[in-house]
Amino acid sequence: MTTRSLLRLLVLSLGIALLIAGLFFDGGGAAPNPQTMPTPDRLAEPTLPPAPTQADYGAQVYWLSCLPCHGDRGQGLTDEFRAAYPPEEQYCWERGCHGENPYESGFTLPKFIPAVIAPQALAKFSDAAQLQAYIRAAMPFWKPGSLSEEEAWRVTAYLLRQNGLWDGSGELNASNAAGVRIQRQTPTPPPTPQQPQVQERSGALSWGLSAAALVVLGLGLLLVFLKKRQNKATI
Template sequence: MIRKSSLLVAGLTFLLSGTAFARATLPPLTAEQADKGEALYGAACAICHGTAMRGNFQTPPLRGTFVARWANVPVSELSDYIQRAMPLMAPGTLSREDTIAITAWLLKANGVPVGKTPLPSDDKLLHSFKFPAIPAGSYKAVIPD
C-alpha cells in the first residue's frame, strides 16, 4: 500500500510540477527530509564536495556528471553506497535515517520535486525508484540556471 501511494504521489508531483523527467515514477521525498539532508550535507559532505556540490579537481561533483553516473540506477544503490563508503574519512558512520535524508537532498538538488510522501527507508521500496535522468529537452525546466 505504501508503495502504491508513493508512486501515486510521485506521479502527481510530476504532473503538477510540470517538469518533464522521462519517467513519472520519480522517487518521492519531503521538504523536511531534504532540509535535514542539506544540513547533514553541510556538516559531513561539503568539506570535500563543496557547498555548491560541484566538487573540485579531486572530488566528484554531486550535480551534473553525478546525474549521468547514477541515472536509472535504483536509489537504494545510491543510499547503500553513501552508507558504506561516505564520508570518505569516516565511512559507515551515518545512520540509516541520516543516509536517507542525504539521499533525499541529493535528489532534490538534482531537480526532483518535493512532495508529501517521504523517501522510504525500506531498502526494497527504495529499490523500486530509479535515480532520474534529465532529458535534454527538459534540462531548463528541471534545473534552472
C-alpha cells in the same frame, strides 16, 4: 496678431505638448536602486523551515559531512569553492594532514572530487536505493560507514531533490527507494535569448499622449480662429 506671432505660438504649443508627453513616457527611466542585502555565509549551517522535510534534514547532514569536499552547491571541489575558505585551508592535500604522507589522524585527500548536484552527477546509480547504499557504505570519504541509516536516507533525499529527481515530500525509505529511478538526463539546450521585457506603462502613456494631442488640437483651433479674425480685420 502677425504671422510671426502665430508661428511663435505654434512652436510654444508644440513644446508644451512634448513636455506633457515626456512626463508620462520617459523610455523606462532609471532602474530603481535595489536594497542592499547582506552576503550570506555560504559555509554556514542551513536553517530548518517551520515544517522540515526529510530532504531539509538532509541538507544539514550534507553541510556537516559532505560540503567540505563536494562544495556548498554540490559542485565538487572547484577552485571557486576553495576560495571560500581561508587561504591556509584552500589546498588541503598539500598540507601534512591531507598530503601524500598524512599525519596519524589525517588522510590523503583526492585532488579531484566530483560534483553531486549537476546534470549526470548521479547517473551511475540506477535508483535511490542504490544511491543510499553507496552513501551508507562509502561516505564520507574520511570515515566511511559513519553515517547512521537515517542520516544516509536524509542526505539521499536531499541530493535527489536538489537534482530534480525527488519532490522532497513524503519519506524516502527502503520500501519505496527502488521505485525512485535516476534517469540519465539528456543535456538541456541553451535557452533562446529573450527580448528584454518593457515595463508596462500603457495606461499612463496613453493618458499622456491623449493630453498632448488635446493641447495641440486646442491650440490649432485657436490659431485658425485668430487667423480668421486677422483676415477679417484686414478686409
